[in-house]
Amino acid sequence: xxxxxxxxxxxxxxxxxxxxxxxxxxxxxxxxxxxxxxxxxxxxxxxxxxxxxxxxxxxxxxxxxxxxxxxxxxxxxxxxxxxxxxxxxxxxxxxxxxxxxxxxxxxxxxxxxxxxxxxxxxxxxxxxxxxxxxxxxxxxxxxxxxxxxxxxxxxxxxxxxxxxxxxxxxxxxxxxxxxxxxxxxxxxxxxxxxxxxxxxxxxxxxxxxxxxxxxxxxxxxxxxxxxxxxxxxxxxxxxxxxxxxx
Amino acid sequence: xxxxxxxxxxxxxxxxxxxxxxxxxxxxxxxxxxxxxxxxxxxxxxxxxxxxxxxxxxxxxxxxxxxxxxxxxxxxxxxxxxxxxxxxxxxxxxxxxxxxxxxxxxxxxxxxxxxxxxxxxxxxxxxxxxxxxxxxxxxxxxxxxxxxxxxxxxxxxxxxxxxxxxxxxxxxxxxxxxxxxxxxxxxxxxxxxxxxxxxxxxxxxxxxxxxxxxxxxxxxxxxxxxxxxxxxxxxxxxxxxxxxxxxxxxxxxxxxxxxxxxxxxxxxxxxxxxxxxxxxxxxxxxxxxxxxxxxxxxxxxxxxxxxxxxxxxxxxxxxxxxxxxxxxxxxxxxxxxxxxxxxxxxxxxxxxxxxxxxxxxxxxxxxxxxxxxxxxxxxxxxxxxxxxxxxxxxxxxxxxxxxxxxx
Ligand SMILES: Nc1ncnc2c1ncn2[C@@H]1O[C@H](COP(=O)(O)OP(=O)(O)O)[C@@H](O)[C@H]1O
Ligand SMILES: [Mg+2]
Numbered sequence: 001x002x003x004x005x006x007x008x009x010x011x012x013x014x015x016x017x018x019x020x021x022x023x024x025x026x027x028x029x030x031x032x033x034x035x036x037x038x039x040x041x042x043x044x045x046x047x048x049x050x051x052x053x054x055x056x057x058x059x060x061x062x063x064x065x066x067x068x069x070x071x072x073x074x075x076x077x078x079x080x081x082x083x084x085x086x087x088x089x090x091x092x093x094x095x096x097x098x099x100x101x102x103x104x105x106x107x108x109x110x111x112x113x114x115x116x117x118x119x120x121x122x123x124x125x126x127x128x129x130x131x132x133x134x135x136x137x138x139x140x141x142x143x144x145x146x147x148x149x150x151x152x153x154x155x156x157x158x159x160x161x162x163x164x165x166x167x168x169x170x171x172x173x174x175x176x177x178x179x180x181x182x183x184x185x186x187x188x189x190x191x192x193x194x195x196x197x198x199x200x201x202x203x204x205x206x207x208x209x210x211x212x213x214x215x216x217x218x219x220x221x222x223x224x225x226x227x228x229x230x231x232x233x234x235x236x237x238x239x240x241x242x243x244x245x246x
Numbered sequence: 247x248x249x250x251x252x253x254x255x256x257x258x259x260x261x262x263x264x265x266x267x268x269x270x271x272x273x274x275x276x277x278x279x280x281x282x283x284x285x286x287x288x289x290x291x292x293x294x295x296x297x298x299x300x301x302x303x304x305x306x307x308x309x310x311x312x313x314x315x316x317x318x319x320x321x322x323x324x325x326x327x328x329x330x331x332x333x334x335x336x337x338x339x340x341x342x343x344x345x346x347x348x349x350x351x352x353x354x355x356x357x358x359x360x361x362x363x364x365x366x367x368x369x370x371x372x373x374x375x376x377x378x379x380x381x382x383x384x385x386x387x388x389x390x391x392x393x394x395x396x397x398x399x400x401x402x403x404x405x406x407x408x409x410x411x412x413x414x415x416x417x418x419x420x421x422x423x424x425x426x427x428x429x430x431x432x433x434x435x436x437x438x439x440x441x442x443x444x445x446x447x448x449x450x451x452x453x454x455x456x457x458x459x460x461x462x463x464x465x466x467x468x469x470x471x472x473x474x475x476x477x478x479x480x481x482x483x484x485x486x487x488x489x490x491x492x493x494x495x496x497x498x499x500x501x502x503x504x505x506x507x508x509x510x511x512x513x514x515x516x517x518x519x520x521x522x523x524x525x526x527x528x529x530x531x532x533x534x535x536x537x538x539x540x541x542x543x544x545x546x547x548x549x550x551x552x553x554x555x556x557x558x559x560x561x562x563x564x565x566x567x568x569x570x571x572x573x574x575x576x577x578x579x580x581x582x583x584x585x586x587x588x589x590x591x592x593x594x595x596x597x598x599x600x601x602x603x604x605x606x607x608x609x610x611x612x613x614x615x616x617x618x619x620x621x622x623x624x625x626x627x628x629x630x631x632x633x634x635x636x637x638x639x640x641x642x643x644x645x646x647x648x649x650x651x652x653x
Binding site for chain 2: 053092105
């Protein structure tokens with residue numbers, strides 16, 4: 001399997017506190033991966049590092065077939081390279097319609113002048129309709145996204161990421177605050193998305209992770225504690241001690 | 247972002263129609279002698295202020311950058327056109343006075359005499375280097391746009407690149423304005439220090455045309471500029487560019503992680519705003535007659551922000567309504583025509599108390615009616631506000647508040 005993302009030996013400290021400690025992580029091109037770990041394990045910080053929000057103190061991050069380094073690139077540049085990110089709290093443009101949110105996210109030229117002259121092509125409008133169908137918001141396209149329920153906002157944000165057509169999707173706790181039915185739908189969207197691209201899902205909820213039915217990485221105190229199938233990691237003694245046994 | 251331009255901007259025909267009707271009415275009343283020249287000038291100047299407020303709304307209402315530097319762009323626009331007005335008019339006067347001499351004056355002699363006339367007040371007789379193009383109207387007109395834009399571009403590049411946002415950015419823009427004002431106060435700066443540029447109401451070569459006529463020309467010019475500015479701003483904010491600006495205002499990180507170069511967008515809108523403001527200033531100061539560094543003092547920056555806030559930010563007509571309403575009421579109170587009120591212990595001098603009242607109404611509007619005067623339009627178009635239990639529409643400092651938004 002060819003490598004999409006290769007994180008090796010990454011460490012980062014905040015005021016002397018090691019949030020990420022010599023972390024190594026590897027993703028293939030069309031893979032679904034769940035990352036679990038107790039609160040404060042460094043899951044969000046790991047995403048911050050990959051997306052350029054936080055600069056690591058040491059280590060390397062290689063990306064794509066050519067293995068370019070993501071270190072030192074701006075967040076926007078990394079996003080254009082094909083890394084999409086969903087935040088822990090739903091972040092959509094609340095003062096704008098669902099359609100506008102999706103249109104803004106659609107993959108195309110990102111410069112200010114391109115945006116000034118941009119007009120939606122029929123194909124792009126169709127793509128937005130299709131995306132809205134996927135995330136179950138087809139009936140809400142003309143509503144302001146601020147009006148949506150918490151779960152719908154989470155889906156909209158996932159929809160925006162899909163519109164961006166990333167090669168790698170980093171999804172931070174998508175199911176937090178969702179009802180059981182909403183969680184099931186979210187699982188379906190993510191599993192579908194992972195057929196054509198790499199998806200990393202950070203999640204607390206074991207049932208959710210089980211339904212994802214994928215390889216699991218357990219983070220603890222900023223480094224990988226165990227990796228493998230869910231059954232494999234949940235039977236690991238260290239994992240039970242630090243995470244499941246609590 | 248979708249649909250025709252008019253569908254996206256229903257306010258455009260209304261605003262342009264009212265602007266045209268209003269200007270026609272004023273012109274007709276002025277022609278029949280019903281309005282004083284000074285009042286026509288006040289109206290023309292008010293339209294220029296509305297244009298400046300529009301540009302302020304672009305950066306503050308849409309992109310969430312509370313720029314206190316826009317007034318500097320406004321004054322710079324005035325200075326740039328003022329340089330040509332003074333030079334060209336003084337040249338004519340000097341040429342006339344030298345015409346009687348037996349030996350015709352050389353161009354250099356004329357230039358020296360003009361320099362002596364203009365810079366005599368600051369104890370100098372030479373044109374400073376920055377006046378190099380002052381003899382050329384096209385060049386100075388180009389500078390009206392170029393100088394403010396360039397300042398915005400350089401300042402914005404430095405500020406946005408280091409990701410200064412919110413209050414700190416506002417303070418930084420205010421510092422820039424103050425620094426520029428203090429610099430221009432010096433005679434060495436080459437723009438006649440605290441005297442500023444004066445006599446700008448006298449158009450070169452048109453001394454035979456009465457000011458009543460000139461004031462109408464400027465009224466129409468200002469109305470045209472405001473109309474075109476409104477069209478331009480409406481086009482900018484209603485497309486994808488505008489959607490991204492509002493995204494930056496409410497949630498900058500989301501825009502960044504979608505791959506958009508946030509700094510580039512901020513720089514583009516800040517520079518555009520500076521260019522529009524420069525043009526507004528260039529139309530304003532020939533009507534005011536004088537531009538000096540005092541125009542750039544902090545109170546003026548606050549005024550611009552207050553107009554937009556009272557009008558309702560993030561809606562273009564709000565800025566126009568706010569600027570026109572507040573500055574007209576302001577000129578009414580400060581005209582001295584209103585008799586002072588004797589309240590026993592205190593004497594209500596309107597000229598002084600007006601500012602207090604304005605400050606008070608600003609606080610009231612911010613607290614009680616964040617949609618501003620523009621919110622009155624919502625009563626008519628039956629727009630609702632969202633029910634968000636007090637939550638803002640984004641995590642950023644400039645984000646729309648619940649009460650400003652539309653459901
Ligand atoms: N910007 C920051 N400054 C200081 N400490 C931080 C910062 N970001 C994260 N941390 C700390 O790093 C640790 C890991 O945080 P985080 O990655 O958010 O954990 P998780 O997402 O796994 O719950 C926490 O102890 C947190 O307090
Ligand atoms: Mg987290």
